[in-house]
Amino acid sequence: MLAGFRSFAKSPFAVVLFGLLIVSFAVFGISDVFRHPPGKWVIAAGSRTMSPDDFKARFETYRKQQQQQGQTITPDLAVEHGIDRQMLDQLALQESLAELIRKMGVRPSDKLVADILRQQMAGLPAGQRPFDPITGKFDAKMYEQLLAQNELTPARYEASLRDDIAQTQFLAAAANGLRAPRIYSALQAAYGLEARDLEAFAINPATVEKPTAPTDAQLQAFMKEHAAQLTRPETRVLSVARFSAKALEPTVTVPEAEVVKTFNFRKDTLGSAETRSFVQIVAPDAKAAAVIAQRLAKGDPPAIVASAYGKQPVMIDSKPKSALPDRKVADAVFALAAGQASGPIVGDLGVSVVKVTKINPATVPTLESQRPAIEAELKAQAAQAKAYEQTQTYQDAHDGGANLLDAAAKAGALVMTTAPVAAQGVDQTGQPVPGLTPDVLKTAFELPSGGESDLIEAGKGEYYAVRVERVIPSAMPPLAEIKPALTQRWMLDKLFERMKAKADELGARVKKGESMEAVAASAQSKVQRVPNISRENARQFQGLGRDLLVATFGAKPGEPFTAPAPQGGFLVARISAVHPATAAQAAQVTEAMRGQASQGLLRDVGQAAQQAAKTELKTKVNLTLARQAIGVDTTALPKDGDKAKVKEPAQ
Numbered sequence: 001m002l003a004g005f006r007s008f009a010k011s012p013f014a015v016v017l018f019g020l021l022i023v024s025f026a027v028f029g030i031s032d033v034f035r036h037p038p039g040k041w042v043i044a045a046g047s048r049t050m051s052p053d054d055f056k057a058r059f060e061t062y063r064k065q066q067q068q069q070g071q072t073i074t075p076d077l078a079v080e081h082g083i084d085r086q087m088l089d090q091l092a093l094q095e096s097l098a099e100l101i102r103k104m105g106v107r108p109s110d111k112l113v114a115d116i117l118r119q120q121m122a123g124l125p126a127g128q129r130p131f132d133p134i135t136g137k138f139d140a141k142m143y144e145q146l147l148a149q150n151e152l153t154p155a156r157y158e159a160s161l162r163d164d165i166a167q168t169q170f171l172a173a174a175a176n177g178l179r180a181p182r183i184y185s186a187l188q189a190a191y192g193l194e195a196r197d198l199e200a201f202a203i204n205p206a207t208v209e210k211p212t213a214p215t216d217a218q219l220q221a222f223m224k225e226h227a228a229q230l231t232r233p234e235t236r237v238l239s240v241a242r243f244s245a246k247a248l249e250p251t252v253t254v255p256e257a258e259v260v261k262t263f264n265f266r267k268d269t270l271g272s273a274e275t276r277s278f279v280q281i282v283a284p285d286a287k288a289a290a291v292i293a294q295r296l297a298k299g300d301p302p303a304i305v306a307s308a309y310g311k312q313p314v315m316i317d318s319k320p321k322s323a324l325p326d327r328k329v330a331d332a333v334f335a336l337a338a339g340q341a342s343g344p345i346v347g348d349l350g351v352s353v354v355k356v357t358k359i360n361p362a363t364v365p366t367l368e369s370q371r372p373a374i375e376a377e378l379k380a381q382a383a384q385a386k387a388y389e390q391t392q393t394y395q396d397a398h399d400g401g402a403n404l405l406d407a408a409a410k411a412g413a414l415v416m417t418t419a420p421v422a423a424q425g426v427d428q429t430g431q432p433v434p435g436l437t438p439d440v441l442k443t444a445f446e447l448p449s450g451g452e453s454d455l456i457e458a459g460k461g462e463y464y465a466v467r468v469e470r471v472i473p474s475a476m477p478p479l480a481e482i483k484p485a486l487t488q489r490w491m492l493d494k495l496f497e498r499m500k501a502k503a504d505e506l507g508a509r510v511k512k513g514e515s516m517e518a519v520a521a522s523a524q525s526k527v528q529r530v531p532n533i534s535r536e537n538a539r540q541f542q543g544l545g546r547d548l549l550v551a552t553f554g555a556k557p558g559e560p561f562t563a564p565a566p567q568g569g570f571l572v573a574r575i576s577a578v579h580p581a582t583a584a585q586a587a588q589v590t591e592a593m594r595g596q597a598s599q600g601l602l603r604d605v606g607q608a609a610q611q612a613a614k615t616e617l618k619t620k621v622n623l624t625l626a627r628q629a630i631g632v633d634t635t636a637l638p639k640d641g642d643k644a645k646v647k648e649p650a651q
Contacts, residue, residue: 099613175605519572
């Protein structure tokens, strides 16, 4: 069974069928399989439920991943773009399939789970494997520590592994022998290899009547037509008081006496202890240990010496004495010179012989070597204390009736007053306003005009308070402010409208039977020809522009059509010939794409299995509770918010 599991896991079918599952596990993880009190779940699929805390953990994992890619996602933005709903739906599908497979009785044995777990742990980098370096035995404490570093527990990790194995075995049964019919890939080959010859000519702007300057009434009407694009969002003028330890650090001086005092206090912990590298051979008994000691002393290779007793030498690299678990072995190792072998050692873990291969002497720190780090630390501490003192002075003044500006001035805090800024942190030109974090913006846009926030801690030694000086409602700019740019856009649009009308007129003449060359000449243009454009080689013709390429593949042969030109304006075009793929090309691509067609079929099977499981189990989700779990104020959402159309998330 284990061999079958390994082989399937390496197959392309596994890659496809588990694509959804693996991506989901990487981003969302697996929920706890234990049930929660009724109603306290965000997902209920049969006997499986997911708690609000579990959903919050998945959301935070996703947020961190997006932040590493340079994208900031707040809970409110997640709701606005539908990310929370998509996560909940994907997790519901995932939980449904896992529950249905469990109900079918597909459950891996404890032995199989243990075998897979050991393989996974053995595949980790050498320093992370939870195995005792001396005995090679599995170390439960190291295992728990490893999982804790990744915010996991053994129970949760092993439950997810059990689910993974069960789904692997279930889907392997569905995948084995499944291959898409050849006609699937044959149709793809014929579609992709069909080549088309394109002929086209551009509309010469000189042949089109130039539009005259618009009147104000025309511009006002144009503004109404494009109100969505022209309307500026609500902006606010903010005053932000910052109490920053980082900003205060350059103003802080550290007394020499404090540096010396700190160094003397930490001196014993700042250096590094002596470490030793050695090889250890565990002997079956004292007699064998004596022989091993003799051979190592003569310089025989440890691997050859150990192999005579069916053993492997254990290589220990640069360990201090305190890190060696067997005290008797540790005493022996640190009593030897470099290159010296010990006699038989009867330690706590058995009889063994060691040979020291390298000695790294202990290092003793000096004040000068540690001064930069100590001074930086003391400066940071002093700056944090100074920033905290500023907040206390500010708070006392603010509580006494002073506004933010006066209280900040009394405390000596930095105050920044911005130009009008939108909720996204950009100014009226769309440029980011420096110094405004997402938390500052969120706080500012929750206040009324003239409102002031409480002091808010933004990190160690970092605090801020914000005041809304003015609220500028969302509105279109006045015509006078944008008239030059708007006039240019209006005239350009009108010119394009006339060029489009001219293209339609010339295309109609070609359709009635006039040659492309004659019609192009009458419009002071020339016909250009591009042969053999196929979907397979379309990337080579990106210079034609997306609109023209799409129209090329959608047009009927011999029938003229119009399309936007890549550099502006319009084209009149026609497909002059269509070339089907040769039999040899089609056959070759059909076989080459058959695997891809099978993968697509398998992907559909995987998606259908998840959806069927959700339907069969009548899986329920609680979107409101999920949103509350990630910190969204659901009372502020519209009553039909759950049904409202959401924005597509940024790709």
